Amino acid sequence: MRRIVQSRKLQHVRYDVRGPILVEAQRLEAEGHKILKLNIGNTAPFGFEAPEAIVADMIHNLPESQGYADSRGIYSARTAVAQYYQSHGLTDTGVDDVYIGNGVSELITMVLQAFVDDGNEILVPAPDYPLWTGAVSLSGGTPVHYRCDEGNGWNPDLDDIESKITENTHAIVIINPNNPTGAVYSEDTVRALVDIARRHRLVVMADEIYEKILFDDAVHHHAATFAGDDVLCLTFSGLSKAYRVCGYRAGWVMVSGPRHLAEDFLEGLTLLANMRMCANVPAQHAIQTALGGYQSITELIVPGGRFYEQSKLAARLLNEIPGVSCVEPRGALYCFPRLDPEVYPVESDEALVIDLLRAKKILVTHGTGFNWFEPDHFRLVTLPDVDTLTEAIGRIADYLETVRD
Numbered sequence: 001m002r003r004i005v006q007s008r009k010l011q012h013v014r015y016d017v018r019g020p021i022l023v024e025a026q027r028l029e030a031e032g033h034k035i036l037k038l039n040i041g042n043t044a045p046f047g048f049e050a051p052e053a054i055v056a057d058m059i060h061n062l063p064e065s066q067g068y069a070d071s072r073g074i075y076s077a078r079t080a081v082a083q084y085y086q087s088h089g090l091t092d093t094g095v096d097d098v099y100i101g102n103g104v105s106e107l108i109t110m111v112l113q114a115f116v117d118d119g120n121e122i123l124v125p126a127p128d129y130p131l132w133t134g135a136v137s138l139s140g141g142t143p144v145h146y147r148c149d150e151g152n153g154w155n156p157d158l159d160d161i162e163s164k165i166t167e168n169t170h171a172i173v174i175i176n177p178n179n180p181t182g183a184v185y186s187e188d189t190v191r192a193l194v195d196i197a198r199r200h201r202l203v204v205m206a207d208e209i210y211e212k213i214l215f216d217d218a219v220h221h222h223a224a225t226f227a228g229d230d231v232l233c234l235t236f237s238g239l240s241k242a243y244r245v246c247g248y249r250a251g252w253v254m255v256s257g258p259r260h261l262a263e264d265f266l267e268g269l270t271l272l273a274n275m276r277m278c279a280n281v282p283a284q285h286a287i288q289t290a291l292g293g294y295q296s297i298t299e300l301i302v303p304g305g306r307f308y309e310q311s312k313l314a315a316r317l318l319n320e321i322p323g324v325s326c327v328e329p330r331g332a333l334y335c336f337p338r339l340d341p342e343v344y345p346v347e348s349d350e351a352l353v354i355d356l357l358r359a360k361k362i363l364v365t366h367g368t369g370f371n372w373f374e375p376d377h378f379r380l381v382t383l384p385d386v387d388t389l390t391e392a393i394g395r396i397a398d399y400l401e402t403v404r405d
């Protein structure tokens with residue numbers, strides 16, 4: 001038989017968060033080493049539990065969830081999502097504007113497959129959550145990265161965005177709150193991004209999965225609320241982060257704005273939804289309960305709460321390491337520190353991460369894995385408790401001292 005190789009479609013597709021660095025971590029684990037994995041925003045292994053009502057709801061509905069559901073999602077879940085956005089000012093949205101998926105991940109891929117033609121350019125932030133870049137490439141499009149400005153709290157560089165728009169640009173991706181930087185955009189910034197989309201007739205794809213993980217005075221603004229009825233906006237969110245059930249795979253995308261101009265695209269999206277039958281049905285039942293019930297996330301994001309304290313501690317400890325600087329996250333679950341190239345002349349940040357892993361048994365993700373332009377950042381998940389985080393960052397500091405020397 002001939003050698004079986006991956007399809008050419010995958011040629012430019014990368015997803016380094018679970019790439020060679022994880023393979024190396026698993027190899028070390030197989031050798032008996034204990035690896036602290038700070039590469040993935042998965043809450044459960046760090047002692048976070050989902051709200052009880054969500055788990056109970058899922059269990060309660062298991063017997064009724066044996067059949068396929070409507071491919072766009074069960075009615076109660078889609079209604080709950082539509083009502084959630086209605087209560088946030090998007091009064092013009094309804095149950096038919098919502099698609100439920102196996103997490104936001106599946107929907108990102110489906111939406112891009114339905115939307116992007118070969119050669120279409122999609123503006124994606126750098127750094128980004130790398131699924132966006134990978135899924136644009138997979139769908140035949142060209143990801144065009146716009147710079148988020150570390151010196152300006154990792155806010156998007158609006159001039160850079162404008163300068164990268166061509167006649168082939170079809171959409172702009174906004175990740176707010178941002179993974180990996182922790183930036184939360186002001187109302188003016190979100191308005192400005194939507195205005196760029198309006199002027200250049202771009203679709204807005206707003207990944208807002210961290211919308212409820214905000215610290216101090218950070219406020220989240222849905223891009224859709226500024227998109228009005230003339231900018232098509234696709235808003236992605238789900239249960240993985242705020243409700244701590246990544247494993248249930250429950251997410252949604254809501255379509256707002258001039259749907260009458262997007263009927264053909266939406267038909268395509270429904271076709272793709274039909275082709276994969278439906279999203280995990282038991283988890284869909286939990287969506288209504290999650291959105292309607294007590295929002296226990298608020299306990300985690302205030303002073304004294306674990307998300308809050310761990311994020312603050314991680315940023316502080318990272319900033320104490322010589323040659324390392326970290327913009328304090330205003331939301332989400334990550335720190336994205338910079339290694340001053342004068343102090344750490346890194347050629348390959350992936351090699352650095354693998355070296356750190358072998359030396360200190362800690363796995364972080366290299367910044368270029370988030371499509372950052374230079375090999376001078378890494379991302380650390382701030383989910384471990386304060387003692388573990390202190391220990392982990394201590395080990396990172398020890399390692400970096402050897403690199404400095």
Ligand code: PLP
Binds near residue numbers: 102240250
């Ligand atoms: N979007 C962002 C910005 C993320 O960080 C993640 C997961 O880390 C996802 C989407 C995927 O989430 P889901 O678990 O809903 O597939």
